Amino acid sequence: MREALLDMDLPDEAMRLLNDRSATVTLATTALDGTISLVRIRGVKAPEAHIIVLAQPGGAQIDQELMRHMETSSVVSILCALTRGERVIAYQVICSVKEFQTAGPLYEKFLDELRARTVDLKGVWIFEPADVLDRSLV
Numbered sequence: 564m565r566e567a568l569l570d571m572d573l574p575d576e577a578m579r580l581l582n583d584r585s586a587t588v589t590l591a592t593t594a595l596d597g598t599i600s601l602v603r604i605r606g607v608k609a610p611e612a613h614i615i616v617l618a619q620p621g622g623a624q625i626d627q628e629l630m631r632h633m634e635t636s637s638v639v640s641i642l643c644a645l646t647r648g649e650r651v652i653a654y655q656v657i658c659s660v661k662e663f664q665t666a667g668p669l670y671e672k673f674l675d676e677l678r679a680r681t682v683d684l685k686g687v688w689i690f691e692p693a694d695v696l697d698r699s700l701v
Contacts, residue, residue: 570659570691572612577654577695580643581609590617591640592628600628604641606684608673615641615658615690616673626663629688633660638693653698658690 573581580586588604602625606618619626632639639660644653664670665686673687 570613570693571695573609573615573656573692574654574695576652577643577656578609578612580645580652580654581607581615581641581656583645586643586645589642590625591642592625592632593637593639594624594628595631600625606673607641607643608676610669610672613691614669615656615692616669617641617688617690618673618684619663619686619688629660629663633662639690641690642698644698651700653700655696655698656690656692657694657696659693661689661691663688 581588588607590602590604592600592602594600602622604617608616610616629639631637636659638657641656641658642653643656644651646652663686669689670684670687674684
């Protein structure tokens with residue numbers, strides 16, 4: 564994936580979609596050998612227009628890839644999509660991986676929300692949007 568861009572705020576519609584529990588969210592990372600890894604994310608929030616928080620997706624491979632993206636300032640991609648009637652609303656968000664938190668205000672806030680869904684949360688990844696592409700289908 565390409566190098567990190569300047570951080571930006573999410574458009575309102577993309578932020579609403581990321582916060583919609585019925586939306587399908589997929590994370591794309593790049594492995595060291597250049598292959599693309601895709602994983603569905605069940606716990607995602609955009610608490611502010613410049614921050615996306617993902618529950619730890621699980622699996623050592625994805626964690627290693629996210630750590631490498633963070634260390635090399637390379638970007639990952641998040642695709643969020645939701646079908647409304649005949650229309651598919653979808654946004655691709657190109658992100659910088661900023662940090663992995665196991666404590667702190669974002670972690671605590673996310674932990675409280677996920678406790679209601681009985682998800683065991685070991686940490687959260689913090690992303691900053693760098694680019695947003697509207698992938699909606701009419």
